Amino acid sequence: MTDTGKGETPMPPRFDDFLTDRLDGLLRYATALTGDPHLAQDIVQDVLLRAQQRWHRIESPPTYVRRMVTNEYLSWRRRKSVRSTVPSSLEVLDALSPPVADESDRYDDRDAMRRRLVALPRKQRAAVVLRYYENYSDTEIAELLDCRESTVRSQIARALSTLREAEATVTAEPSGAQR
């Protein structure tokens, strides 16, 4: 149930309602985008602080806020330089580690994919996150990134080409026991 911000539920009329319904999804999107939970929190917080002040003038908050988060990520240059104690995004995510089980022979494949994802140029990464995490269409991605659809297709194609080396076969895993 990814929060796509595309109107699955009626738009909350108040800022508090928006937070209740959308904040978790925004943080997940920002984390997928940045690859760094700390940076994701900074970006989402900054964006919402600004949006809060002009909330009554925002026509479509889900779309508007998501665009702001994306733009903030694309132009982000400063925060990490002052966070000297925060490791790189890859290290952060490695340290936190996923809470789902995986067979050990998958780690190399996943690690390779994650490293290439982190290394993608930001606009390429934004395009693949919008496509493969948020399930946006080319048209929607182009609108959000303020570019042509052909550019979106090109960015995604280049990103996939970079990521292709991480491709590997994985095996099925049995589900757990009945509660």
Next chain:
Amino acid sequence: MTTPTETNTEKMLRAELARIANQAPRSHEVRAALVRAEQTRRRPRSLTLAAVAAAVVLVILAVPVVLNMADEDGAAVAAPPASSAACCRALEHDATWLPDGFTERRREASPDGDFQLRQWVALDSIDPVPHAAPKIVLETHSPDEPPWSGMPDKIAEAADRFTVDGRAGSIDIASDQGAQLTWITESGGIARLKLTDVDDARATSLRVAHSVRPDPNARTGSPIGFGSLPEGIVESKVESFGDSPERSWSTLTAEEVAEPHMIAVRVELTPATAPRPGPVAQPPVYARGGYVERQIEGLGLLTVSALGSLTHDQVVAIAEGITVDPGVDRSWIGRP
């Protein structure tokens, strides 16, 4: 939403993005910052909101209660007494029915118990890439803090409602694969249930919600806890998660008492893996690039990261003061 024509690379990409998104931070800190910003703008409300913010950092010691629970063999063993210690915070509610295949993977709690979370995950035996591992999350929140204090009114106004033993609830979101329910618990708290990538989500979420009962035995199960913290810093949350007791993680977070309550310290205990380069055992604490690391015999690597203005000596002191209890019960991790 994998499509039939997608390449393996694209499937792996979806899976990895979902995993990364799963590491998203909790929303409390963002909420708190926004409340504070609103408070600053609306002077007349400032005293009330400051009181609420201050209440967040109060540590309320729970009355220790010794209870019984069954161990793996079904024998009755004493449950650790509930307390505000990171090891033993109570998770006061449990879902007594879940769809087949779900195992518990995560528990979180604030020191005062105002926020509690349990998460169950199922791995899809058909999909070779468990990128969309179905998840069920049960949260409980204090009704004394915004936005949860407004939840009873919101539930009463909701278009799609249900009842749990006569108590009102709202179906906030319901689609084929996802649902979110909010209701008032028997103790007056606010429960929120989230289902992600679960089939027949509406009906399933309602069945899970109706099965939620008080749980006197569940504890956070963190083997680490803060010792003394520098003045002006208090613990804000403990998390334990993993897929088995042997492959589990614990994190502790502490924040500044002063506004804007920035996170000051994050401590992570990661399971033992391959030896890391550099000095490890002697001395047991060392600093490298702003981190302080400490090997915990039999448990793994402890990493203390200062995110605020703490000095190196303070971070080292925090690392040295971390309490460790390898005997904490983590048998719930990976269990149905």
